[in-house]
Amino acid sequence: MSSDSPIGVFDSGVGGLSVLAALQAELPGERFIYFSDAAHAPYGERGDAFVIERTLGIARQLVEEHGIKALVVACNTATAAGIGLLRSVYPELPIVGVEPALKPAAAATRTGHVGVLATRGTLASGKFKALHDSLKSDSVRFSLVPCDGLAGAIERLDEAAIQSLAAQYVGALGRFGHQPDDIDTLVLGCTHYPFIAADLKRLAGAQVRLIETGQPVAQQTRRLLAAKGQLAGDDPTGSLQLLSSGDAASLDAAAARWLHAQAVGIALN
Ligand code: DGL
Numbered sequence: 001m002s003s004d005s006p007i008g009v010f011d012s013g014v015g016g017l018s019v020l021a022a023l024q025a026e027l028p029g030e031r032f033i034y035f036s037d038a039a040h041a042p043y044g045e046r047g048d049a050f051v052i053e054r055t056l057g058i059a060r061q062l063v064e065e066h067g068i069k070a071l072v073v074a075c076n077t078a079t080a081a082g083i084g085l086l087r088s089v090y091p092e093l094p095i096v097g098v099e100p101a102l103k104p105a106a107a108a109t110r111t112g113h114v115g116v117l118a119t120r121g122t123l124a125s126g127k128f129k130a131l132h133d134s135l136k137s138d139s140v141r142f143s144l145v146p147c148d149g150l151a152g153a154i155e156r157l158d159e160a161a162i163q164s165l166a167a168q169y170v171g172a173l174g175r176f177g178h179q180p181d182d183i184d185t186l187v188l189g190c191t192h193y194p195f196i197a198a199d200l201k202r203l204a205g206a207q208v209r210l211i212e213t214g215q216p217v218a219q220q221t222r223r224l225l226a227a228k229g230q231l232a233g234d235d236p237t238g239s240l241q242l243l244s245s246g247d248a249a250s251l252d253a254a255a256a257r258w259l260h261a262q263a264v265g266i267a268l269n
Contacts, residue, residue: 003230005069006031006241007221008062012054013041013155013246014254015192016074019098020240021259022214023072026222028236033066034255038246042151043077044119044190051121055082056089063090069230070094072221076118076190080125094224100189101211102131106140108209109185113141115173115204118189120146143183145172151192162196170203178207188212195258 007027009020013036020034035058037043043051055078062068071093073079073086079097087095100122105114122128123146136142147169153161176183186208188194194212201210225231232238244251 001067001069001230003069003232004031005067005230006033007070007072007225008033008035008059008066008068009072009074010035010037010058010062010078011075011191012036012043012077012151013038013192014195014251014258015151015154015190016072017255017258018191018194018212019072019074019214019217022218023221024238024240024259026215026218027225027232027234028238029232029234030238031232031241032238033062033068033241033243035062036242036244036246036251038155038244038251040245041155042119043075044121044146044151045148046121048081048121048125051078051081052085054078055086059086059090063093068093069228070096070221070225072217073097074191074217076100077121080122080127083127094221094228096217096221096224098191098213098217099131100128100187101213101216102135102142102187104216105142105185105187105211106135108211109140111178111180111182111184112139113143113174113181113183114185114187115170115176115183116142116144116187116189117147117150117169117173117193117200118144118187119151120148122189142187143173145169147190147193151190154192154195162199166196166199167203170200173204176204176208183208185209185211
């Protein structure tokens, strides 16, 4: 394994492309291999044992067949269920996970009320509970809504389901605005959700701040590789290989659509 080796990135499906876009922007000289587990998506309602088995299997494939020098688990649900185990199986491999950005949201809110949308698996996890418990206080509270079916609808590009589920879950959070106790900050706790940021803004109101995690994950990946002396350099000579356990053509189309959309800037704030 050397600085020329690729960085592995995976998600249950297309959601991790929102993280990949940030990784490519931060690390333009790197080779990336993106694995979409589309044949088994979505993960959010499948339970820990299933998600852990998939996570370990995908990591093994990326390590053994592709010789990755680092792994980015671009999925909140897989991070919550499996990152501890993953790190114990691959102690030498830099591994970066994603988790809902509660800390930046707590720093950003002015009303003291933050909404969190994530999968059922993420919100039910011990890892999330520990994060939530460490940050909720007299001055900041978090309203949590598990979004069953939403990542799947985004995965299938099912526009009607996206619209009705997004309206249902944003509605369940409560009132948005800038009065005391209104929600003024919304955490996108699943990597699929940045792709419907415009819909969420329309539902929650243009003044609401949306927070996701692509950029901090990319910066952490840079730090870990730099510490190991394994950065490829910043010349824009990087590359991308797309792998899917499902339909490869759908992933190609999603990558063309989403990576371009991110490159031209989906407005999150
Ligand atoms: N994109 C994933 C996440 O961040 C998984 C969504 C799903 O497969 O349910 O949680």
